[in-house]
Amino acid sequence: MKKILSIIVGAGAIAAICGILFIHNEITDRINPLVPRQDLYVQINRDGQHLKPGGTEYTLDGYNQSGEKSDVTFLASGDLRKNAYLKIYTKGKYVETWEEVQYKDLPKDVQSTLKQ
Structure with missing residues (x-):
């Protein structure tokens, strides 16, 4: 159970980071260090x-x-x-x-x- 929960949390974190890096709008551009x-x-x-x-x-x-x-x-x-x-x-x-x-x-x- 802990392993599945860790995988879900890890996948969510990766998805959030990818969203910040690749989706461009006022909110994500404000916090994205690559912009x-x-x-x-x-x-x-x-x-x-x-x-x-x-x-x-x-x-x-x-x-x-x-x-x-x-x-x-x-x-x-x-x-x-x-x-x-x-x-x-x-x-x-x-x-x-x-x-x-x-x-x-x-x-x-x-x-x-x-x-x-």
Whole structure:
């Protein structure tokens, strides 16, 4: 009986570890040590979606240091200023935080992609 229970617990632990390593979403990316941190840059060029309990969710095109595009979704406590530039600190799909930056502070490859 103990042997069977040990096998079941071991298989469950292996399944949980595999799930963390191979399934990518906000929760697993947050705790997965293999997912690298990355800064993305966005321009607020469309309206966000207002959420019922409060806040605004934005899904925008983000660009990394070398100008490669990826979608990013993040929350703000309210509407953000139109055409503002943000630096978003991410770890996979998980957004740690964001801050507004000036156009001159964007990497050159990102400046060529985003309009001023």
